[in-house]
Amino acid sequence: MRNGRTGLARDVAAGGRLVDTLNVSSKLKVAVLIAGILTAHVFVCAQQQDPAWRPAIQTAARIAPQARIVVVRISDGHQVASRHLEEAARTLAAPGSTLKPIVLYQMLTAGMWSADQRVPCSGDLEIGGRRLACSHPSARPFNAQEALAWSCNTYFAQAARAVVPSKLPQMLQTPGLLAQTGLTSGEATAEFRAPRTTEEAQLTVLGVDGIRVTPLELAAAYRWLARELEANAGSVAARTVRGGLAKTATFGIAKGATALGASVMGKTGTAEGADSPQTHGWFVGLTPALTPEFVVVVYLPVGHGADAAAVAGEVLAHAPVERK
Incomplete structure (x- = not known):
């Protein structure tokens, strides 16, 4: 070089x-x-992949041939490993619950919502004719960290009521979620419909309607989040989001990511396609959990967030990162 x-x-x-x-x-x-x-x-220099990640990517190719995977170094934003990068650059899909930590962090930082606010969940939720029932175990009313750990749709639908719909576009633009990343050529750009009503804002915050993003854009957004969590480590917002991401990857919805000993915190997402009831799955993780160095995004064209977390767990078991 x-x-x-x-x-x-x-x-x-x-x-x-x-x-x-x-x-x-x-x-x-x-x-x-x-x-x-x-x-x-x-x-060309920016896109050279780290050979140390090759065994991890080869594992992904074997266990989930269709998975789109992107690994980005947090310090400089460079892509260090990928699988189906060209497809990932062109894939636009509803992000599902992967939006929750990004929106929650900004709501807490701006004082729109309290981390101590508790919301009861019956398990049933319908917004705009769409059923969004929660799959987590029954529990007492969740606070923000618990709701993130168990990805409670009811909690985040209630929190979204505190967001002025006209403010939501900026909340998603700030972390770079709605723009090309420059990680490769031929990138698609997020499709976003600005919400006009509270119901539309709720569906957007839940990541099921009004927004479609690429795996690369999610990687960029979580890199922003990782840097925010580090820069403001002592804030209530950072402690709440970090705790929720760590717990969901330890015993919550994303526990498959740590099943093989990986040190990672992160979030799953499941949503239906724009023209099909078939679901796709996401996992976005920050690894190692205590001092994140990489963002890992796994997108499955068919599946659920828990499936994507399990793929991430296999990948990270062979990756050059700290283990638990």
């Missing part, structure tokens, strides 16, 4: 001398050519 950069620098320098001898039109052409070379060079 060092020799490649040196050679490129010589080429650019030579090109710069050549420009001086050309007319204006030719200068522009040479400038465009040089810019293209630089862009391509940077893109």
Whole structure:
């Protein structure tokens, strides 16, 4: 890589001398050519995958051939490993409950909601004619951390009532959820319909309607979340979200992610396709759990969030990261 950069620098320098001898039109052409070379060079360098992750990706290929997987380093945002990256860049799907930690963190930070607020859940929920029953065990009314750990739809539907619908677009744009990431070429961009009513805002917060994102966009959003949790570690918002993500991966809906000893906190998501009742599954994790270095996204075109968490657990069992 060092020799490649040196050679490129010589080429650019030579090109710069050549420009001086050309007319204006030719200068522009040479400038465009040089810019293209630089862009391509940077893109190739940024997308080189870490060989240490190869056994983990090979495991994923064996146990879940259709899984789209993206691993992003939190410190610099570079992709270090992937499976079906091109498909992941073009896949747009409802994010399901993976939105809950992102929205909850911002609500708590902005004072829209209290982490101590408890909401009872009967297990039944219907919004706008859509049944969104909870699958968690019956329990006393949840607070925010418990609701995140068990992914309680009833709790987050109630919390979403505190969000002014017109504020929700900015809450999703801030973590980079609605924009291309630059992790690869040919990326699709999130499809988002700004909510006009409380019911529409609830369905968006639950990640089942009004929004479709790519696995790459979710990776970027959770990288933002990881950096926020680190920068504001002592805040109620950070402690609540971190605790919820750790508990759901330990004994909650996402426990498959830690079943083989991986040190990870994260969130599952399950939602139906735009034109089909068939469900797809997500898991987005931060690993290692105590001091996250990577975001791991697993998307299954067919399945549930618990299935995606189990795939993530297999992958992380062979990954170059700290274990429990």
